[in-house]
Amino acid sequence: MELRHRGRFYAGVDFGKKQDHSVVAVVEGKRDHLHLRxxxxxxxxxxxxxxxxxxKRLQDNWNRLASITCDQTGVGDxxxxxxxxxxxxxxxxxxxxxxxxxxMATALKETMRTAECPQCSWRGYVETVKGEWTTTCQQGCxxxxxxxQTLTPLLHIPYDPQLLNELNTPxxxxxxxxxxxxxxxxxxxxxxFWSLAxxxxxxxxxxxxxxxxxx
Numbered sequence: 001m002e003l004r005h006r007g008r009f010y011a012g013v014d015f016g017k018k019q020d021h022s023v024v025a026v027v028e029g030k031r032d033h034l035h036l037r038x039x040x041x042x043x044x045x046x047x048x049x050x051x052x053x054x055x056k057r058l059q060d061n062w063n064r065l066a067s068i069t070c071d072q073t074g075v076g077d078x079x080x081x082x083x084x085x086x087x088x089x090x091x092x093x094x095x096x097x098x099x100x101x102x103x104m105a106t107a108l109k110e111t112m113r114t115a116e117c118p119q120c121s122w123r124g125y126v127e128t129v130k131g132e133w134t135t136t137c138q139q140g141c142x143x144x145x146x147x148x149q150t151l152t153p154l155l156h157i158p159y160d161p162q163l164l165n166e167l168n169t170p171x172x173x174x175x176x177x178x179x180x181x182x183x184x185x186x187x188x189x190x191x192x193f194w195s196l197a198x199x200x201x202x203x204x205x206x207x208x209x210x211x212x213x214x215x
Contacts, residue, residue: 009037009062010206012198013055013070014191015079018044022051023195024058026065027155029203034111035156039163039192048079056088065089069202069212071096071194092212094198098179105170105182107204108155108197112167115151117141126151155200166192 007028016022026038038058042051059065072080072093080093094100116123117137126134136148143149157163170190175181184190205212 007037007064009065010034010199010203011055011058011065011068012195012200012202013051013068014195014198015048015051015071015076016042016044016191017046017048017075020044021189021191022046022048023191024051024055025192025195025199026058026062027196027199027203029066032116033152033154033156034200034203036158036196039160039196041192048075048082052079052083052086052088055083056086059088066206067092067202067212069094069198071198092202094201094212096194098175098177098181101182102180104194104197104201105172105180107201108193111155111200111204112153112157115153117149118152119149126153163192166190167196169193 007030009026009028011024011026014020014023021044022042024038024040025036027034028037040054055068059068067090068083068088069092070076070080070083073096077093080091083091094104113125113127114123115126117139119141120137120139122137122139122141124134124138135151137151141149166189169184169188170182170193172180172182182190202212
């Protein structure tokens with residue numbers, strides 16, 4: 001965190017305390033690609049003041065932190081206001097309604113399953129409707145070794161078994177309201193998932209010049 005980075009970054013913050021962790025995730029936007037540059041999970045019972053201080057220091061050390069999108073559900077509403085009073089810039093709060101959670105989870109999923117060819121810029125899903133996986137260019141491009149050209153994902157995530165496992169943790173079901181309800185099995189956590197979803201959602205909305213949903 002001491003390094004001064006110079007890209008364009010988008011942070012997502014999911015607050016927790018007793019049962020859930022507070023997590024800060026930061027992605028960097030490069031053209032249509034997003035790169036996960038930082039993901040920090042705090043210990044349980046970490047005071048919110050420590051989390052705010054960490055974010056403030058992160059912002060001071062990282063240039064061009066375009067937005068810090070936070071879960072303001074419950075006590076998060078007060079924390080977001082406290083962050084603004086503490087001098088943290090570009091803070092935006094999002095309430096975790098069923099609609100907003102579905103929108104953010106969809107943005108993360110779509111970015112994770114979309115890839116493009118570095119040669120011809122063909123773009124499509126790496127996971128097809130039939131559940132099969134596409135890892136090479138569908139236009140027939142080949143690498144310098146004459147092998148099928150490997151696709152490049154739009155969301156670049158460093159190999160981290162715990163993070164990748166948590167990204168597959170959330171479960172969902174269709175409620176009678178017609179909305180999707182998200183949950184996670186007992187004994188597991190989805191805090192990294194939602195912090196990354198907040199960061200990716202913020203980046204995609206900013207790129208499209210759309211306002212962040214508040215409610």
